Amino acid sequence: MTAAAAQGPNAAELRADARRERLVLGALAAPGLLLIGVVALAPIAWLFWLSVRKGDSYTLEHYARLLHPSYAYSLQTTFELTFLVTAICALLGYPLAYMIAQARQRAAAILLLFVLFPVWTSLLVRCYAWLVLLQRRGLVNTWLADAGLIDLPLRLVHNFTGTTIGMVHIMLPFMVLPLYATMRAIDRDYVRAAANLGATPSQAFRHVYVPLSLPGLAAGIIIVFILCLGFYVTPALLGGGRVMTWSMQIERNVTYHSDWGAASALGVVLLAMALAIFWAVGRVIGFNRILGGR
Amino acid sequence: MAMGDAAGAERGSSLPISISGVGKSYGAFRALDDVSLDVASGEFLTLLGPSGSGKTTLLMVLAGFQRPDCGRIRFGDDDVTLAPPHRRGVGMVFQNYALFPHMDVAGNLGYPLRLRGLGRSEIEARVRRALDMVQLAGLGGRQVDQLSGGQRQRVALARAIIFEPRILLMDEPLSALDKKLREEMQIEVRRLHRRLGMTTVYVTHDQREALTMSDRVAVIDKGRFRQVGGPREIYERPGSRFIAEFIGESSFLPVELRGGEAWAAGARLALAGAAPAMASPLLVLRPEKLRVLAPGEDGAGLNVLRGRVAELVYQGESTLFYVELPGGARIAARQAASASAPSLPGIGGEVALALAPADTILVPDGA
Numbered sequence: 001m002t003a004a005a006a007q008g009p010n011a012a013e014l015r016a017d018a019r020r021e022r023l024v025l026g027a028l029a030a031p032g033l034l035l036i037g038v039v040a041l042a043p044i045a046w047l048f049w050l051s052v053r054k055g056d057s058y059t060l061e062h063y064a065r066l067l068h069p070s071y072a073y074s075l076q077t078t079f080e081l082t083f084l085v086t087a088i089c090a091l092l093g094y095p096l097a098y099m100i101a102q103a104r105q106r107a108a109a110i111l112l113l114f115v116l117f118p119v120w121t122s123l124l125v126r127c128y129a130w131l132v133l134l135q136r137r138g139l140v141n142t143w144l145a146d147a148g149l150i151d152l153p154l155r156l157v158h159n160f161t162g163t164t165i166g167m168v169h170i171m172l173p174f175m176v177l178p179l180y181a182t183m184r185a186i187d188r189d190y191v192r193a194a195a196n197l198g199a200t201p202s203q204a205f206r207h208v209y210v211p212l213s214l215p216g217l218a219a220g221i222i223i224v225f226i227l228c229l230g231f232y233v234t235p236a237l238l239g240g241g242r243v244m245t246w247s248m249q250i251e252r253n254v255t256y257h258s259d260w261g262a263a264s265a266l267g268v269v270l271l272a273m274a275l276a277i278f279w280a281v282g283r284v285i286g287f288n289r290i291l292g293g294r
Numbered sequence: 295m296a297m298g299d300a301a302g303a304e305r306g307s308s309l310p311i312s313i314s315g316v317g318k319s320y321g322a323f324r325a326l327d328d329v330s331l332d333v334a335s336g337e338f339l340t341l342l343g344p345s346g347s348g349k350t351t352l353l354m355v356l357a358g359f360q361r362p363d364c365g366r367i368r369f370g371d372d373d374v375t376l377a378p379p380h381r382r383g384v385g386m387v388f389q390n391y392a393l394f395p396h397m398d399v400a401g402n403l404g405y406p407l408r409l410r411g412l413g414r415s416e417i418e419a420r421v422r423r424a425l426d427m428v429q430l431a432g433l434g435g436r437q438v439d440q441l442s443g444g445q446r447q448r449v450a451l452a453r454a455i456i457f458e459p460r461i462l463l464m465d466e467p468l469s470a471l472d473k474k475l476r477e478e479m480q481i482e483v484r485r486l487h488r489r490l491g492m493t494t495v496y497v498t499h500d501q502r503e504a505l506t507m508s509d510r511v512a513v514i515d516k517g518r519f520r521q522v523g524g525p526r527e528i529y530e531r532p533g534s535r536f537i538a539e540f541i542g543e544s545s546f547l548p549v550e551l552r553g554g555e556a557w558a559a560g561a562r563l564a565l566a567g568a569a570p571a572m573a574s575p576l577l578v579l580r581p582e583k584l585r586v587l588a589p590g591e592d593g594a595g596l597n598v599l600r601g602r603v604a605e606l607v608y609q610g611e612s613t614l615f616y617v618e619l620p621g622g623a624r625i626a627a628r629q630a631a632s633a634s635a636p637s638l639p640g641i642g643g644e645v646a647l648a649l650a651p652a653d654t655i656l657v658p659d660g661a
Contacts (some may be wrong), residue, residue, distance in 0.1 A: 192359055193392035195379040197406035198457065204380075207405070211396040 044271070051264035062265035071266075074244040081160070081235070081245065082228040085167045089224050090217065092168070093175035097216070100176070101183035112180070119173050127237040130166045131157060134238075158240025166238040171227060175220035182216025218285040226274045246270055308493045309370040309460040310335040311356070316365030318351055318517075325351040326362065327517035333495060338487050340496045342504040343514035344540070349497045352514070353465050356495060358382050369461060384461040385454035385492070389469060391446050393438045399425070399449055400434035406457040424452040427486070444475045451483070455490060462487075462494045468503065480506050501541045505529060513537055535657050538578045545625035549575040549656055556656065559619050563597050564651040574659040581614065581628035583653040587646040588636040596648040599625070603643050613638065617645055 006015075052058050065071070100111045118126060133139045134156035141153040156162055190212065194204035232247040239245075246266055253263040311333040318326040325348045333339045341349040354360040356367060358379035367375045374382055393402050403421045412420075425431050428448035433441070441449065447467060454462060467483075468476045484507055487494055498504055504511045505525040512522040513536075521533045532538035535546065549558045551571075556563040558577045587593050604624060605616040612630045615638060619625065627647055629635055639645055 187390070187392065189388050189390060189392040190394060192357075192379070193386070193388060193394070194405070195359075196357060196382075196384070196386045197453070198380050198383070198409040199405075200380055201378075203409065208394060208396075 047264050047267050047271075050260050051268050054261060059261075062261040063269075065262055066265060066269060071246075071249065074246055074249050077160075077243060078229065078245040078247075081163060081167065081243070082225055084164055085171055085228050086221055086225045088164070088168045089171050089175040090221060093172055093179055093220060094213075094217065096172075097176045097179035097183055098213075100180050101186075115173050115176050118169070123170065123233055124237075126170065127166055127234050130162070130169065130238060134162055134165065157238055159242050160239070162238040162240070163235045163243045166234045167228065167231060170234060171224045174223045174227060178219035178223065179213065179216040182219070183213050186212045214285060218281050222278055222281055225277055229270055229274055229277075307460055308336045308491055310337075311461060311493060311495065312366075312368040313352070313356075314366045314368075316352070316355060316362045316367065318348075318355065318360060318362045324517045326355070329365070329514075329517070329519060331512060331519065331522065333493055335493055336491045338484075338494045338496065338507060338509045340498060340504040340508035340511045341514055342498060342501060342511050342541075344499060347514045348517040349499075349514050350465060351517075353463055353495065353497050356461075357384060357386050357463055382461075383457075383459055384463055385457070385459035386462070387450050387454045387464040387467040389465045389467065391450040391467075393446060393449055393453070395438050397438070398434065399430070399436045399438065399441070402438065402449060403434070403453050403456050406453065410457060420456060424456045427455075428452045428482075443471055444479065447471060447479060448482075451486070455486070455492070458490075460492055462492045464494065464496045466498055467496075469498070469500070476503070483507065505541070513540065515540075530653075531655065532578060532657055535576055535578075535659055538655075538657055543581050543626060545579040545581070545623075547577040547579065547619075547623055547625065548659075549577050551575060559599055559621055559623065561597065561599070563654055564595065565654055565656075566652045570656060572656070572658040575656040576659050578655040578657055579625050579627075579649070580653070581626045582612075582630075584625070584627040584647040584649055586627070586629055586636050586638065587648050591646075593646065593648040596650055597654055599647045599649070601625075601645065601647075603639055603641050603645055606638065606641060615645075617647060 051062055052060065054061055096115070100108050100115070103111060131138075135141070136153045136155075138156070140156060141150070144150045145153065156165070186209065190208050191204050194208045195201070199207060230247050231245070232251065235243045235245045236248060236251075247270075250263045250266045253259045253266070311331075313329060313331045313333075316326055316329045317324070327348075329348075329352060331339075341352060343349040351360060355362050358374070358377060358381075362375070365375070366373060369382070369384075394405070397405065400418075400421050403424055404417045407417045407420060421434060422431075425434055428451055430445060430448050430452070433445070438446065438449070447470075450467065454464075464483075468479050471479060480503060483496075496504075496507065505528070508525055510523060511525055511528050513520045513528065515536060521528060521537050523531075528537065529541055532541065532544075538544045538546075547558045549556050549563070551557075551569055554569055556565060556569045556575070556577075563577065584599075587598065599617070599619060601617040601619040603615055604618045607614040610631070612628050614626060614628050616624050616626055625647075629638060
């Protein structure tokens with residue numbers, strides 16, 4: 001409230017009306033805020049609470065257990081997988097998004113449909129499909145052998161390689177979509193201006209187009225990275241038990257040991273790391289650029 | 295190709311432009327239809343036309359962003375028809391400025407110099423000079439989005455001339471500014487052109503801007519030049535109804551040619567020269583060329599049109615009024631606010647308007 005309330009005819013009534021309006025608008029926002037509280041904030045708080053409880057007392061025991069080498073090993077696997085998948089997605093997704101962004105309206109719509117189509121198919125189906133394609137006597141190995149490129153079938157699945165291939169396939173749309181949205185919004189006059197000022201096509205691309213597309217790349221990297229950190233189905237199916245990620249450790253703790261405390265502690269640490277990544281990328285690129293601004 | 299190396303080598307020099315037989319179609323739409331024009335070295339030429347007339351397409355062809363279907367473009371002795379944009383060495387101001395949002399003002403201005411391999415200190419010095427020239431000294435560290443519209447305009451202009459191109463292209467550069475700022479910038483652009491002397495092709499749909507700024511105006515419509523000439527010639531000697539309508543305000547009266555004499559609204563017209571031979575001529579009436587005759591003045595030697603005032607619009611510096619002639623035709627006239635001018639009658643009052651023979655212009659009818 002300002003120190004000196006406005007005086008004059010009708011001032012009190014207008015103030016009261018403004019107050020009523022704020023209350024009404026606040027009330028209209030309440031269901032949304034309540035929903036976010038119930039479905040998003042409360043479970044996280046509960047998760048955190050579980051991770052520091054043992055019986056009826058508070059403990060840091062669950063966190064201390066995470067120092068065990070087996071957790072460190074699976075954490076390393078998780079990060080290796082996440083970094084690799086994110087990097088491959090960026091390398092494949094950038095040219096793909098660029099091509100779609102440069103295409104004519106109609107062609108772009110069709111290409112985008114191809115990118116989105118897998119997202120509408122069941123995740124399980126797609127993982128099993130990769131299993132069929134990549135196995136010892138699968139399509140890929142048969143082709144390569146028939147072409148005379150290999151003598152022995154490649155070990156493409158039930159290992160780190162298979163997990164990586166499957167996850168790249170599943171994550172690629174999440175990289176392409178934000179990149180495409182950003183690239184489509186880049187006014188072509190910027191690149192023209194660069195050319196006009198003397199930049200070769202490759203210079204114009206590097207000096208102007210790439211920097212302007214960075215917010216989309218950052219958004220894609222954050223989404224893929226965070227999704228990868230907690231991904232379960234693909235490593236479980238295509239890893240063949242040889243790829244142990246943190247999400248699988250969580251599942252183990254809950255299903256085999258009914259140890260909610262340890263599982264929760266893993267969840268909390270994973271969440272903290274996801275936030276740290278978001279913060280780190282945000283520091284480099286700027287949060288409002290990632291979240292839609294320029 | 296010599297263009298890239300030559301650009302900027304000679305300070306303050308300029309090149310003539312020769313456009314010959316250029317055509318460009320988009321599907322069935324002919325954006326440019328066999329267009330030819332020579333722009334002299336150092337000339338300020340304006341391409342004036344309504345939207346969709348082809349003026350921007352021609353500019354894009356000159357800049358190298360559009361490949362023409364046919365024809366030839368020469369800058370000086372160099373045939374640049376096939377040269378890519380970055381080898382043409384022409385400066386360009388874009389309609390929306392196209393300032394790089396990820397660079398500050400100095401970064402934007404220094405970019406063309408960086409591409410030309412200039413040293414850091416040389417770039418800094420030239421950026422400072424360019425900022426001085428457009429009266430933005432000290433703003434080199436600003437981000438583009440912290441600038442006002444007028445400042446962005448100046449930065450865009452500075453970026454287009456900092457590498458001393460011998461040809462400058464401008465695509466409706468002032469259309470985003472408000473009226474007052476626009477008029478200020480028109481003078482500014484003229485001043486810079488006089489000082490630097492590069493050949494300039496300026497695109498606009500604003501006829502007033504074209505008249506204000508140009509050495510020559512090329513009026514373009516449906517992909518063809520309709521008339522090319524100095525601003526005074528274009529305004530005072532329109533060659534067709536289209537030009538007379540598009541540039542300035544005009545009323546038209548049908549004219550009958552009888553035995554070498556021109557007749558309009560029941561009176562014989564006194565002309566400056568012989569009556570031209572044309573199919574269905576029209577008399578062009580510019581509102582400000584019509585003078586109200588004081589009561590008792592007979593207007594000897596002038597063409598006099600009599601009628602009744604149908605509408606009066608007070609506009610401050612002048613009064614616009616419409617006069618209905620006995621035949622039913624309506625013409626617009628304008629009287630400057632001046633103590634010496636005879637007072638206008640009210641609506642419905644009789645008025646006599648005089649037009650000097652020198653201002654009595656006939657144009658052929660049609661489009």
